[in-house]
Amino acid sequence: MLQAKLGLDRNANKKKKKKKVAVAEEGPIIPYHFTLSTGMEREAGTFARVYVIITGPNDMETDRLWLDLPEGKNCFTAGTMEHFVSYGTDVGEIKRVELGHNGVTPESCWLVDDLSVAVPTKGIKYIFPCKCWLAKDRGDGLTARLFNVLDSSTININRKVIYSATVVTGDNQYAGTDTNIFLTVYGANGSTEEMMLPKNGDRFERDQEDTFSLEVDDIAPLKKIRVRIDCSGSRPDWFLDRILMRNLNTEDMYLFTYENWLSKTKGPKRIKVCELGAVVDEEEMVEKTTYIIQVQTSDVGGAGTDANVYLMVFGEYGDTGTLPLKESTNRNKFERKIKDVFRFPEMLSLGELSKIRVWHDNKGPCPGWHLEYIDVKDEAMDQTFRFPCDRWLAKNEDDGQIMRELACANNDAIDLSDKTKYEIATTTATTDDASTTENAWIVLEGRKARSKEFVLENKKKKFLRGATDAFEFSSKHLGEIAGICIGHITKDGKKVKSEAFWRVLEVVVTEKELGNKYFFHCDAQIPLAAKKDKFLTFECFKTIESFASKVRNLVPVKYEFIVITGDEKGAGTDSNVFISIYGVNGDSGKRHLQKKFRNLFERGQTDRFVLEMLDLGELLRVKVEHDNSGTNSGWYLECVEVTNTANSVTTIFQCGKWLDSRKADGQIQRVLYPKY
Known part of the structure; x- marks a missing residue:
């Protein structure tokens, strides 16, 4: 009775006014990723069952998403970090998140440090600070918290697309696997990045189809996949x-x-x-080919190496994976002034x-190596790509x-110092009065320069309703096209007798040498004039x-880390630390x-490193990891x-x-996203 008078429910939560909740009967179901950090205080953990409810615009909300611990864990332990993936209704832009549990006993007290909610299909992650008790007999007595998205910090993460993957194991003796x-x-x-396919019981057995959902980066259309086993089990x-x-x-x-x-033992x-x-x-x-790799060691004192050499080739459709350069045309590989040839x-x-x-x-008595260049020939394309180096790969x-990254020299053959061809494609709107019988003109505004005025002559019935017309012009190289000016002018400079317009829907400018495309959404009426004094921008x-343009940007850059x-107590590590940068x-x-x-x-130390690599452009994320070696590995x-x-x-x-491996979630690698 006392609780009812105070406006509390039986779990000592404040009662909410009843309201109609918009629940999508049918709608897309998407994955939500949750990370929960439990506080370090005494009795901070809980044996209770934890749930999350996500609310979007118009009070559209998911069902109660239960965050059940994996087999072998029965509670949220103090100082730990737990990860969950739950599928729920896509509520649109998240407005609120409710976190709670079903415990009512003293053992169900729970101290939450923070909650993060990632929505991979939207490419966003919300971090909600909490640092309070969800407990009937601690703090304010509430076992649920409502977080407003305005109180969160947000991070842009890799956007994902959901694929259904069906893996079919062959109908052969011993075809199934535990690996x-x-x-x-x-x-x-x-x-x-490489993903491990979840085994989940009896998957990958003989003559069996296993279907599951995969979160894949937004990279469509797909070209190829690489499948790897580790031969465990x-x-x-x-x-x-x-x-x-x-x-x-x-x-x-x-x-x-x-x-x-x-298999290491079966099959051809x-x-x-x-x-x-x-x-x-x-x-x-993708078609198949044979790659011929020619490696030229320099004519420099001590240029040869006894180390094992590895190569990875990158192109339009990904990479080759690691290629060990083992079987050469020469018995003694990578000697001074010698060319080694490898066939794949x-x-x-x-x-x-x-x-x-x-x-x-870096193995062997003389591991240092001075590499002059590497040629890679694609036999199917009958084309050879050269990668100059002329540098040491040596610790001393x-x-x-x-490790060196080498850009392809073939792309330097494109000379942009002279004139560049530009294709201008105009699309006229589909409204009844959109077309024109007169001429148009355009100016391209580049980051490096401004073009002259190009006249788009209306010959052979151009600028008709709904039509796309292409024009080609030469100009000095303008750099990235940032803007355009479009005008509508009479033929032969005749005076305009009555008001007239050309309604242009879209303009696409293509840089012919490199193939870059620039899109301009116009959907505007361009007034007709006798002179080039009226225009819209x-x-x-x-x-x-x-791809060719991206390759030209691959120049060596030194990055400072x-x-x-x-x-924190015990914060330092004796392990070997590694970093991977993605741009x-x-x-x-x-x-x-x-x-x-x-x-x-x-502990508390700042370390500085400088590494040279090819320009990564805008940085998207980094992966930091260590090998868990040493007496104090945590x-x-x-x-x-990271500074370019x-x-x-x-x-x-x-x-x-x-x-x-012994604290938080036990992971020894972290993927970090930029903070701007």
Whole structure:
């Protein structure tokens, strides 16, 4: 009775006024990723069952999403961090999040540090600070909290698309497997990181189809996949028949057929990794080729190496994966002034090549190596791509790096110092009065220069309603096109007798040499005039950068890394620390952060490193990890700052978490996104 008078329910939560809640009977179901951090105080953990409700505009909300702990865990322990993935209704833009539990006993008291909610399909993550009790007999007595999105900090994360993946195991004796299976997906617009396919009981058994959902980066259309096994488990061999992937947004289907063993002991190939090209409507998306790799060691004293050398080639359709340069035309490889030739047949073609990554393992009595260049020939294309180096890969020479990224020199053949051709495609609106019989003119506003006035002559009935007309002009190179001016002018300079307009819907400018496209949404009436004194201006709203243009931006850049270890007890680490950087131009690969004669990553310490790599463009994320070696391997990382020394742009990646197998969530790697 007393609770009722106070306006409390039986769980001592404040009663809410009843209101109609909009629940979508039918709508898209999307994944929500939750991370919950429990406080460090005594009795901070709980045995209660925890739930989340997400609310969007117009009070549209999900069902109660229960965050059940995995098998083997029965409570939220003090100082831990737990991750969950739940599927619920897409409520649109998140407005509020409710976090609560069903416990009413003293054992169900729970101290929550913070809650993060990531929506991969929207590319956004919300972090809600809490730092309060959800307990009947602690704090304010509430077992649920309502968080407003305005009180959260938001981070842009990788946007994902949901695919349905069906994996078919072959109908062969011993075809099923217990091993771990990994998948990497490549598309026309990038690639994913390697993902482990969840085993979940009796998956991947003989003559069986297993279907599950995959969150894949927005890289469609898909081109190929790479499948890898680690040969663990009591049945390490696997006969893979095929994999079918379906984009749940577009319903596009991609078939990847293998019909062979992944095994160290079975089948003709004896391999643990395979690459499969996509087939769409019986058309192969990628053709097969043979790559001939020619490696020229320099004519410099001590240029040869005894180390094991590895290569990765990058192109339009992803990368080759790691290629060990083992079987050369020469018995003694990588000797001074010698050219070694390696052949890799039955490879999926990467199309036009952009860069290579070459490194060695620093083993042998003389591991230092001076590389002059590497040539990569695609036999199917009958084209050779050159990658000049002329530098050391040595710990005790040059900058001490044993990994180099080399840009393709072929792309330097495009000379933009002279005139460049531009194609201008205009689309006239579909309204009745949209067309014109007169001429138009346009000026392109580039980042480097401004073009002259180009007259779009109305010959052969151009600018008709709904029509797209193309014109081509030459100009000095203007750089990135930021804006355009469009005018509407009479033929032969005749005076305008009555008001007239041309309604242009869209203009697309294509830079012919590089293939960059610039889109201008106009949907405006351009007034007719006798002189070029009346015009409208429009800004570029979308740019599609061509592969050739991206490759031209691949120039060596030195990046400075500032790594700050937190000022917490036991924050320092003795482990080897590695970093991978991801930008719009690709990734850096896994780089070891090391320095001679310095004790790195100690409590409260700031460490500085400089690494050279090809320009990554705008930085998207970094992955920081350690190898868990040493007597004190746990590490509390405060943040990482990355500065492109060529343009002095600094990107800050906040962490504020443990990388420790015995603390928080037990993970020893973190993916960090920029804070601007």
